[in-house]
Amino acid sequence: MGDFNQAVILDSIRRSDEGLSRVELAASAGLAAQTVSNICRRLLDAELIVEAGKETSGPGKPRTILRLNPRGMYAVGLHIDPALTSYALVDAVGTVLVSVDEATDLISSPGDAVAAMGAKIRSIIAESGVDEQRIAGVGVATPGPVDAASGTVVDPPHMPGWTRVPLQEILRQTTGLPVVVDKDVTAAAVAELWAGSAASSTDFVFVYIGTGIGAGLVLNDEVVRGASGNVGEIGHIITDPAGPECDCGRRGCVKVTCMPETLVAQAREAGALAPADPKKPASLPDDVAALAQAAADGNPAARQILANSAQLMAGAVSVLTNLLDVARVVFGGPFWPQLAPTYLAQMPALLARLSVTTSVHSVDVVGTIVNSGEEAFGAACLVMEKTFSPKAAHLLLDSKL
Template sequence: MGDYNQSVILDSIRRAEEGLSRVELAASAGLAAQTVSNICRRLLDTGLIIEAGKEASGPGKPRTMLRLNPKGMYAVGIHIDPALTSYALLDAVGTVLLSLDEPTDLAGDPFEVVAAMGAKVRHIIDESGVDEQRIAGVGVATPGPVDAASGTVVNPPHMPGWARVPLRDILHEITGLPVIVDKDVTAAAVAEVWAGSTSSVRDFVFVYIGTGIGAGLVLNDEVVRGSSGNVGEIGHIIADPDGPECDCGRRGCIKVTCMPETLVAQARAAGVLPEASPDEASLPQDMADLAQAAAEGNPAALDILTQSAHRLAGAASVLTNLLDVERVVFGGPFWPPLAPTHLATIPALIEHYSVTTSVHSVNVVGTMVSSGEEAFGAACLVMENTFSPNAARLLLDSKG
């Protein structure tokens, strides 16, 4: 209960741009004034929060405002995509202090590749000069499926040979830091909650467009992970009943109609892009070239991206109708080249497909996380674990 209450206080302070006084914290958290005072004293002693001046609010003594201490805690994020692996170091208020990316090594032994990632984290920490005792941990965002209980990635479709790779154990051994492993789509949803901390929207679906496509889910302001940590596997939602055959035996699944490699293949077949052998490492540039061709008015390129937008809108509407959410957020490494055509097409389609149009609209937006900062979401897994209250923390185990 003490940990939960502390998380409530930290989360309330985090969400208040100007900070909060102890009196305001007691009112917002529904806790006794003495409880709030004790928690705040402990947080001040550990350096997680600071007193940030006084503010008058009517008669009586000015109240001391409390804010997060940017230097009170840090987190490292690793975002693994089959095309690119990125790293970021964040302070307690979410400022990216250092970031870098490199092509993902799919040819090497996965265990050695992950060990090299750990060495890269050590290098980032050493280069940053931050107090290592203030680093709360390493967050890892990886393509699914994952075994969340053991921190293991299990046969991601676009990463051959990565069969049950124990990311958490390897990285903990190399870095000496606590490690949290989660799916890339879940980390993206966490990042959106973190980046949009003052938003009034408490329920949304995050459609993640990386080398693969998945969905993150936030309900009642809490990230949903599912029974095994694998929520959001939407690759076999049918986006085009007349589309190509999928390996599941059906036709037109997202997996074979909407993914970046599919769009690039269509662009090559239409002469928009030059013929070349498939290479996931070239996907970012290929997608950028396809988007540029569409922006310049190439009709074939426009048709490919518009068709993709229609298919994704249909798939997203399945989620919005099932879950009755207020917003759909699109993001991920390959979202930027798709954004112009998709944001021009998808909102009206979602509104048309929605069964709740007469009750509420469904807002369609692009992610608040900047392109190229996917590792921000991975680091936010650590921040969420520290700052965000979770009702599960109140549950006792069967022996309790």
């Protein structure tokens, strides 16, 4: 209960742009004034929060405002994508202090590649000058599926050879820091929740468009992970029954109709993109950017490919919104910026037509508030979530007691 109450206080302070007084914290958290005072004293002693001046509002003594101490805690984020590996060092208020990108090593053995990532993290910490004792841990966002209990990536479709790679253990040994591993889509949902204001919707689906496509889920202000940490594997929702055959044996799954590499292949077949140069192949991000530019320049084939993609994706997303009754859909991921103009123009009307709750509430469609290229920020937020966010499960007594 003490840990839960402390997390409630930290989370309340974090969500307030201007900071809160002890009186305001007691009112918002529903805790006794003495309990709040004791918790705040512990947090001040640990330098996780600071007193940030006085505030006068009406008669009585001025109230002391409490805010998070940016230098009170840090986290490292590691985002692993089949194309790009990203690193970020983040302070307690979510400011990215260091950001590094490099091509993902799919040539070395997975164990060696992950060990090299650990060495890179050590280098980033050393060069940053941050007090290592203040680093709460390393958050790792990886393509699924994952074995969340052991911190193992199981067999990501676009990373051949990465079968049951113990990310958590290798990185713990190479960095000497606590490590938390989660799916990239879940990390993206955590980042959206972390970066949002207290007034933001507490129920939403986060549709992550990377090399693969997945979904994160937030209900009642908590990220839902599922029994094994693999919620959101939407790749085999059927969007076009007459579409291409999928490796699952069915036709028209998201995996073969909406993924970025599929759109690039369609664009080449339609002449909207130049044929691939085998001597100097372009990267998938470059190809998707070229497709988006062609559409922006008025190429009819490129525009039709993206429009069809939006329609098919709306069908898949409507399955989620109808099942879960959420009021907001957030799109993000590495390839979202290129698709955003088309999706934001078409998706709201499509979802309104496909939603069964239209007569009750609308479904908002928005892009992520996390900046493009900061996927590693989401990974760092996994550590922040573990430290700051109150979870109802923490109130449950051990069944063995």
